[in-house]
Amino acid sequence: MFKSVPQEIDFPASEKAILKFWKENDIFQRSTQSRSAGETFIFYEGPPTANGTPHNGHVLTRVIKDVFPRYKTMRGYFAPRKAGWDTHGLPVEVEVEKELGIHGKADIEEYGVEAFTRKCIDSVFRYTDVWEELTERIAFWVDTEDAYVTFHKSYVESVWWALSELFKKGLLYQGHKVVWWWPQGGTALSSGEVGLGYKTIDDPSVTVRFPIKGEDKTSFLAWTTTPWTLPSNCALTVNPRLDYVYAKQEDETFVVAAALAETVLGEDFEIVKTVSGTDLLGMEYSGPFDYATPDDGKFWVVIPGDFVTTSAGTGVVHTAPAFGEDDSRVAKKEGVGMLQLVGPNGCFLDSVTDFKGRFCKEADRDIIRNMKERGIVYRSETVRHEYPFCWRAD
Numbered sequence: 001m002f003k004s005v006p007q008e009i010d011f012p013a014s015e016k017a018i019l020k021f022w023k024e025n026d027i028f029q030r031s032t033q034s035r036s037a038g039e040t041f042i043f044y045e046g047p048p049t050a051n052g053t054p055h056n057g058h059v060l061t062r063v064i065k066d067v068f069p070r071y072k073t074m075r076g077y078f079a080p081r082k083a084g085w086d087t088h089g090l091p092v093e094v095e096v097e098k099e100l101g102i103h104g105k106a107d108i109e110e111y112g113v114e115a116f117t118r119k120c121i122d123s124v125f126r127y128t129d130v131w132e133e134l135t136e137r138i139a140f141w142v143d144t145e146d147a148y149v150t151f152h153k154s155y156v157e158s159v160w161w162a163l164s165e166l167f168k169k170g171l172l173y174q175g176h177k178v179v180w181w182w183p184q185g186g187t188a189l190s191s192g193e194v195g196l197g198y199k200t201i202d203d204p205s206v207t208v209r210f211p212i213k214g215e216d217k218t219s220f221l222a223w224t225t226t227p228w229t230l231p232s233n234c235a236l237t238v239n240p241r242l243d244y245v246y247a248k249q250e251d252e253t254f255v256v257a258a259a260l261a262e263t264v265l266g267e268d269f270e271i272v273k274t275v276s277g278t279d280l281l282g283m284e285y286s287g288p289f290d291y292a293t294p295d296d297g298k299f300w301v302v303i304p305g306d307f308v309t310t311s312a313g314t315g316v317v318h319t320a321p322a323f324g325e326d327d328s329r330v331a332k333k334e335g336v337g338m339l340q341l342v343g344p345n346g347c348f349l350d351s352v353t354d355f356k357g358r359f360c361k362e363a364d365r366d367i368i369r370n371m372k373e374r375g376i377v378y379r380s381e382t383v384r385h386e387y388p389f390c391w392r393a394d
Helices: 011-024 027-033 056-074 090-100 104-111 113-124 128-137 153-168 191-195 227-232 258-265 325-334 360-373
Strands: 081-085 143-149 180-182 187-189 198-211 218-224 235-238 243-249 252-257 270-276 301-304 317-319 377-388
Touching: 011 027, 011 128, 056 128, 090 104, 090 113, 104 113, 143 153, 180 191, 187 191, 198 227, 198 360, 218 227, 218 317, 227 360, 235 325, 243 258, 252 258, 301 325, 317 325, 360 377
Parallel strands: 081 143, 218 252, 235 301
Antiparallel strands: 180 187, 198 218, 198 377, 235 317, 243 252, 243 270
């Protein structure tokens, strides 16, 4: 009844024999069509980009993908499995840029967007044979002969149709989201990409006075390693659960977290009073720059934030909603507006008259110099820390 089992099994040979049997007898197609009368289980493969060869991670994900439609078929569902090819995205563009010896958005525009797009289309199908061979070898049952392709007009129009349906149902809204941004390339970066590009660098850091309105010679102190974000300051954030002190030093009074007073101010100060972070909420101050103010909410006000700690800084956080996820989150919650004074190319807008047209990071030291001349810098130093760079720019 059964064939005898050999003492030693050649698993690769056995797998190839099974694959050969499946292929010659159209087992995949027949198994699917035998369930055509059943309830449909829709499966569209999350498409790979075939301008590079597959690796072990792709084997894992494709095996996992295969489990669910195969299980549904065994349960009586009609489960056609549509393969796809992803022809969009940075992996394709980066590969073509390397081939052409160009780099970044400006180079692409000079080369010609249409010509560059055609190169990308040609590139994306370079390794389809390798992908299909892998797909068959690991027994991932998916219909590669009728695959969808993301640059095809039918696919693009289907996406627009889906968006229009969402819009009609009132499910779309316009807002702001903080993302990692590569100004030279003119594109957003994933968190994974950012993780590839951290470098240890020396940066200017500055502790700035934020004069409290209605209180003579009294200021909040806030520390930052990104002076270029200060023109877009909209709020200061404190932790309601922390204690803060009014500390008199010479003829000025500074407000900082109690636990950090000595670290920030040294030993030569006198504590005037101690308050809770809650007591500071809603207080107004004068911002470090007045090139513009937000028109979509309040500004230059103290707000609460649970991300404020005493591990570094002053316990008072300079908040620019356009440049930080935590900043954006608490600002939205508290009704603080957003101020974006840096363009997509990373340069200050014309409204920032002292630094207009300059790349924001390169203006750090001049921004500090400007504030020193106006007497609002408490301390400036150099700090060594990890800072993200785009891995594609190397």
